[in-house]
Amino acid sequence: MPAGDAPRIARVVVLPTVCGFGSVRAEWDAGAVGDGDGVGARRDFFVSYTGRDRAWAEWIAWALEAAGYTTLIQAWDFGAGAGFVEEMHQAAQVAERTVAVLSAAYLTSVYAAAEWQAAWKDDPLGRSRKLLVFRIEECERPGLLGQIVAVDLFGVDKDAARRALLAAAAGERGKPATEPDFPGGPAGPAASAASVGPVFPPELPAVWNVPPRLAHFVGRGDLLAAVDRQLAGSGAVAVCALRGLGGVGKTALAVEYAHRHAGGFDVVWWVPAQDPDLIPGHVAALGVALGLPDGAEIAAVLAALRRQRLRWLLLLDNVEDPDVVGPLRPVDGAGRLLVTSRRGGLDGFGPAVEVAELTRAEAVGLLTARVGGIDPAVAGRICALLGDLALAVEQAAGYLVQTGMPPEEYAELLAGRLEDLLARGRVADRPGITVGNLWALSVQRLRTTAPAAVALLEVCAVAAPDPLPVDLLVDGVEELPAGPLRAAAGDRLAWAETVGALVDYGLTRRDGPAVTTHRLIAAATRAGISPEGRMTTAATLLRLLRAALPTDIEQPAGWPRWRSLLPHVRAVLDGYDDGGWDERTAPVVSWLCDRTGSYLAHHGRPDTALPYLRRGLALTETRLGPDHPDTLTSRNNLAGAYQTAGRVAQAIGLYEQALADSLRVLGPDHPLVVTIRGNLAAATGAAERSG
Numbered sequence: 001m002p003a004g005d006a007p008r009i010a011r012v013v014v015l016p017t018v019c020g021f022g023s024v025r026a027e028w029d030a031g032a033v034g035d036g037d038g039v040g041a042r043r044d045f046f047v048s049y050t051g052r053d054r055a056w057a058e059w060i061a062w063a064l065e066a067a068g069y070t071t072l073i074q075a076w077d078f079g080a081g082a083g084f085v086e087e088m089h090q091a092a093q094v095a096e097r098t099v100a101v102l103s104a105a106y107l108t109s110v111y112a113a114a115e116w117q118a119a120w121k122d123d124p125l126g127r128s129r130k131l132l133v134f135r136i137e138e139c140e141r142p143g144l145l146g147q148i149v150a151v152d153l154f155g156v157d158k159d160a161a162r163r164a165l166l167a168a169a170a171g172e173r174g175k176p177a178t179e180p181d182f183p184g185g186p187a188g189p190a191a192s193a194a195s196v197g198p199v200f201p202p203e204l205p206a207v208w209n210v211p212p213r214l215a216h217f218v219g220r221g222d223l224l225a226a227v228d229r230q231l232a233g234s235g236a237v238a239v240c241a242l243r244g245l246g247g248v249g250k251t252a253l254a255v256e257y258a259h260r261h262a263g264g265f266d267v268v269w270w271v272p273a274q275d276p277d278l279i280p281g282h283v284a285a286l287g288v289a290l291g292l293p294d295g296a297e298i299a300a301v302l303a304a305l306r307r308q309r310l311r312w313l314l315l316l317d318n319v320e321d322p323d324v325v326g327p328l329r330p331v332d333g334a335g336r337l338l339v340t341s342r343r344g345g346l347d348g349f350g351p352a353v354e355v356a357e358l359t360r361a362e363a364v365g366l367l368t369a370r371v372g373g374i375d376p377a378v379a380g381r382i383c384a385l386l387g388d389l390a391l392a393v394e395q396a397a398g399y400l401v402q403t404g405m406p407p408e409e410y411a412e413l414l415a416g417r418l419e420d421l422l423a424r425g426r427v428a429d430r431p432g433i434t435v436g437n438l439w440a441l442s443v444q445r446l447r448t449t450a451p452a453a454v455a456l457l458e459v460c461a462v463a464a465p466d467p468l469p470v471d472l473l474v475d476g477v478e479e480l481p482a483g484p485l486r487a488a489a490g491d492r493l494a495w496a497e498t499v500g501a502l503v504d505y506g507l508t509r510r511d512g513p514a515v516t517t518h519r520l521i522a523a524a525t526r527a528g529i530s531p532e533g534r535m536t537t538a539a540t541l542l543r544l545l546r547a548a549l550p551t552d553i554e555q556p557a558g559w560p561r562w563r564s565l566l567p568h569v570r571a572v573l574d575g576y577d578d579g580g581w582d583e584r585t586a587p588v589v590s591w592l593c594d595r596t597g598s599y600l601a602h603h604g605r606p607d608t609a610l611p612y613l614r615r616g617l618a619l620t621e622t623r624l625g626p627d628h629p630d631t632l633t634s635r636n637n638l639a640g641a642y643q644t645a646g647r648v649a650q651a652i653g654l655y656e657q658a659l660a661d662s663l664r665v666l667g668p669d670h671p672l673v674v675t676i677r678g679n680l681a682a683a684t685g686a687a688e689r690s691g
């Protein structure tokens with residue numbers, strides 16, 4: 001209570017602004033002010049905050065009332081139909097001082113900026129303390145805010161925060177009556193679910209079983225904000241689904257969201273949802289925490305939450321069966337449901353937020369935070385080889401810390417032996433889970449329900465981690481071996497369901513006519529195929545590519561097809577030795593080597609082209625002999641690449657050999673002889689001009 005002969009009563013008005021940002025104003029009156037008064041009377045404080053930080057604003061208002069002040073807060077006092085903008089206008093007119101509840105979100109709000117800047121303008125030197133700044137999280141104080149001495153309410157227990165708040169409000173010296181708590185000290189005891197009053201924001205609700213947050217959570221600010229928007233603005237049916245492939249960080253994101261917003265709920269409950277049969281038991285445990293008998297049905301637990309008027313957040317992690325979501329949807333405005341899943345179709349229950357891989361900067365930040373002294377360039381290479389998958393980066397960090405292996409050596413191993421490293425390394429709080437077994441359950445289920453989808457995934461696994469046009473298999477169905485995949489590719493409906501099954505389980509992404517498989521899912525799939533099966537699948541893909549690619553690489557009409565399929569051609573050609581191809585596939589490999597080299601040379605990449613052309617020539621000569629027209633053609637094409645690369649002497653030597661052999665075998669009038677003779681003349685003329 002403020003000192004003085006005639007005690008004055010402070011009123012604090014807490015008003016979210018028109019875009020979710022809020023304000024608290026306090027006023028000193030000559031006498032007592034009763035509950036329910038409007039905001040027209042004189043105010044001492046206007047506390048400006050963002051909608052995300054509403055819990056802090058409520059706690060501040062509660063602490064002030066408990067100290068003898070009275071408050072007016074929209075969440076408690078404004079009923080339906082109140083003229084919000086007019087109330088805000090009146091509050092702004094009568095405020096003596098402004099309190100800024102400072103957070104990272106606050107700094108991005110133009111409305112909050114207008115509120116605190118108005119107070120600063122009236123007192124730029126701070127002599128009248130028109131603007132008080134309270135930080136509620138670690139954040140910058142840019143620009144003019146940096147000139148204001150701030151008071152931190154975070155990183156201390158509730159009592160210390162309350163003392164700091166009231167001392168600042170009264171203009172008292174901030175020295176505490178007792179020795180300050182250690183800065184990293186724990187929060188005070190949690191209140192029971194039945195207790196009244198807002199939760200002190202750093203504390204956890206009494207009914208809480210969420211796993212600990214990651215020690216090195218990075219980035220994801222846009223996704224956290226998206227989840228917050230969906231859950232805050234969904235009305236009575238507040239459901240949000242985090243969807244993405246396994247290991248992308250959905251669970252970590254849900255855990256982080258729960259911890260950041262714990263102060264806004266009385267109950268936060270985590271339900272492992274991979275096994276639908278176990279979900280009722282996890283919900284029954286929540287019922288016990290609410291005072292219900294053990295074994296309570298889901299409906300009874302939800303009814304108890306409504307009856308006790310509790311603000312609750314339920315998190316369903318790793319949903320495999322979308323049907324389990326329906327019975328747990330909130331039916332009032334107090335509940336929120338956050339779901340994580342690899343499966344599709346969850347947007348039917350509420351908005352879905354797609355969780356992609358980490359950005360390269362986020363992935364590098366995570367790795368460098370875990371592995372001391374790592375060169376950021378090496379960290380970037382490791383993250384690129386891991387496809388920036390959050391779980392994989394965590395696993396790599398664990399392996400590097402565990403083994404002490406130099407990061408450069410680890411990067412080299414990843415480049416050459418990715419499949420062998422998938423199961424190495426541990427991830428905190430994920431015992432037994434690695435990128436080597438993360439997708440095994442989904443693949444196992446598909447083997448039973450959609451075997452053609454597994455066969456398609458294996459084809460994708462031997463291809464490049466680039467979009468693979470699905471018409472490749474439909475148009476080349478005759479190249480597929482007999483079995484489920486060939487049957488599905490020959491039926492439009494069955495094919496749509498086959499591709500859809502992989503997308504549904506998060507094993508591929510579909511973008512129009514193509515599917516993309518993450519490089520680690522591909523590596524894990526390859527690791528599960530026998531060497532013989534891998535070779536057979538690669539041969540199938542090569543035959544599909546041969547059937548789809550135009551022969552004439554000089555015609556622009558065929559270049560788009562070459563551009564889309566070239567990464568896959570090179571992935572298979574570079575990944576397998578030529579000694580294992582069957583008789584049907586060997587000529588396909590020769591043709592692809594020759595055409596790939598010729599395409600690359602034609603498009604100004606002769607140095608990349610030469611190994612393919614030399615390989616194609618060797619395969620053709622071994623299979624057909626040195627005098628076969630295909631061998632002579634391959635020799636001519638190799639000579640052309642040497643000429644394009646500026647190695648004219650080598651080009652002339654090959655042209656001369658090819659011309660002599662073709663004259664002997666085909667005669668002087670054969671079209672190939674005419675072509676080689678013209679090429680030789682051009683190369684000789686170029687050599688003479690350069691000499």
